Amino acid sequence: MIRDAAAQAARLAAARRLVDDILIPAEARMDEEDRMPEPARAALRAHGLFGISIPEAHGGLGLTMEEEAGLMLVLGRAAPAYRAVYALNSGGAAQILLRAGTGAQKARWLPGLARGDLIACFCLSEPEAGSDAASLTTRAVRDGDGWRITGRKRWVTNAPEAGMLMVMARTGGNGARGVSAFAIDPATPGIAILPAQAKMGMRGAAVADIAFEDARVPADALVGAEGEGLKLALAGLDKVRLHLAALCAGLMERMVEEGRRHALARRQFGGPIADQPAVAALLADSVAEALAARCLALDLARARDDGTLRPADAAAAKLFATEAACRVADRVLQVHGGEGYMRGAAIERLYRDVRLLRILDGTSEIQRMVVARALFSG
Ligand SMILES: Cc1cc2nc3c(=O)[nH]c(=O)nc-3n(C[C@H](O)[C@H](O)[C@H](O)COP(=O)(O)OP(=O)(O)OC[C@H]3O[C@@H](n4cnc5c(N)ncnc54)[C@H](O)[C@@H]3O)c2cc1C
Structure with a gap:
């Protein structure tokens, strides 16, 4: 559900500038130093992203799931380590407080988390x-x-x-x-x-x-x-899994851009390698998977907003999008040839980053288990 189309368009345009002007240029340094550069952190805070999943009443952005997914499609173009810092702040921990915290607990923790003052x-x-x-x-x-x-x-x-x-x-x-x-x-x-x-x-x-x-x-x-902890932790998983599906769609689009740029610039056999059907096919398959993940993430985000999302669908989306993102990373690295294997190439970094997403927040095997259980329980 998009509540205010103009506000969402402005949010997405600002996020695009953030990604292109600040986050992507700082990626290599972040990877080298294993630390988020301060200007990137400050920009993420200024955009309110530490409170991406926190309601406005507690200082967050107060977005619907469709609005969040739209934002993640854009922000997913930047290295996923950024999300692991800002989105985790309003993820698991904050969602438990929102669901079950007392007024005093919410007041103590949520505003600082939404601002990014507290991690x-x-x-x-x-x-x-x-x-x-x-x-x-x-x-x-x-x-x-x-x-x-x-x-x-x-x-x-x-x-x-x-x-x-x-x-x-x-x-x-x-x-x-x-x-x-x-x-x-x-x-x-x-x-x-x-x-x-x-x-x-x-x-x-x-x-x-x-x-x-x-x-x-x-x-x-x-x-x-007492005794409700795991139930509370698992209750937030649908949202996390849709977030990751949208992130992966954005990341696949970024990797396709990297592959396209290289395929046009690199010349072999007298022309750009983009002219080689085998190379073009690697990117065409990747475009198809990125598009499928984008549609899946947005469709299920709308379902979550209108209360019709089934937990197994969120698990299926996380499964598909994270597995597809790893396939795309592998193809785009292949398009880069040896250059993709060398430190310094964006795809080398993204290839390493994306691999974690099949393990976090429930491995692919666990997502398959959730999907299969729903399939056979009816
Ligand atoms: C970089 C990183 C950051 C992390 N951050 C956090 C964090 O902030 N907070 C936190 O709590 N945890 C965090 N984790 C832990 C993460 O959630 C776990 O790694 C994940 O849940 C998988 O558990 P495991 O690594 O122990 O693998 P295991 O559970 O030992 O699984 C090993 C393999 O067996 C498979 N397997 C296990 N059980 C089954 C089954 N029943 N059916 C089929 N296959 C199965 C798995 O899919 C996997 O392939 C992080 C992990 C990493 C690597």
Whole structure:
């Protein structure tokens, strides 16, 4: 649902300028330094993007899903590490607060997250609990009117600059119903943010493990009811998956642009390689997949706005778009020949970045499981 077509057109035009003038030019430096350059961060804040999924009442952009998806199609043209910083701020952690937080919890955290003054981390995965998140063992035990938390969270995105942790910890018995959500100040004694870990791509969005050793948090850190944590975390997944589908569509369009530019500029056998049908076909297949992902993301975003989205459809969209984006990255790298394999080529960087998207927020295998369950449950 687009509520105000003129406002959305202005938003998209501003996002295009942001991507072309600031984000894309800063990508190589971000990859090299594994840190988002300050001017890019400032520009993302100025555009309100840290609050992309937060309602206006709490300082966010207050967009419909279709408006968000439209924006992600444009912003997806820039390296996905940017999104891993700004969109995660209003993703998992903020969505749990919006769904189940008290007025005081929302007032404490959401405006800072929407402005980008505070960076939120979503702490679900553990060394022994990845796809099987319900098996997590980080434990929160009652201590007077508060809680003591002990355990370890793994590969937490943005942990080195965390200003707020949304931690899933076990307060009850085994399984999903024993897990509760806690919004925690990372400066709490007993919490250690471990050194950032080196990774293949998505440089600029650092990840680190977080250790909890008898960390005492107050009673009002608990968000929602005891035992509701995992349910709350999973409830936000549809939105995240549609976001990623739109991001991937934008990213595929960017990679096609990179491939087109190279195919026109690079000459072999007396002419541009774009004249070679085998090369052109690599890009034609990529155009088709980018278009399919764009239509899918927008169509399902509208369905979410009007309340008809089925969770399995969001999983299918994430599955298709992330797998297609990896195919496109591979084809466009092939179009670049050896140059695509060398450090410095945008496609070399994007190829490394995009690979993570088939693993995050539910691996492709888990998305297939969700889709297949829906198929056979009817
Ligand atoms: C860069 C990065 C950033 C991350 N950021 C965060 C973050 O901010 N917060 C957070 O909580 N987590 C984060 N994670 C963790 C991420 O969510 C997990 O990596 C993901 O859920 C998969 O878990 P796993 O890596 O333990 O893989 P595993 O669960 O061990 O899976 C390994 C393989 O087995 C397959 N598999 C597992 N179970 C099944 C099944 N039932 N059926 C079919 N196949 C199966 C998987 O699909 C995969 O191919 C991050 C990870 C990375 C790499």
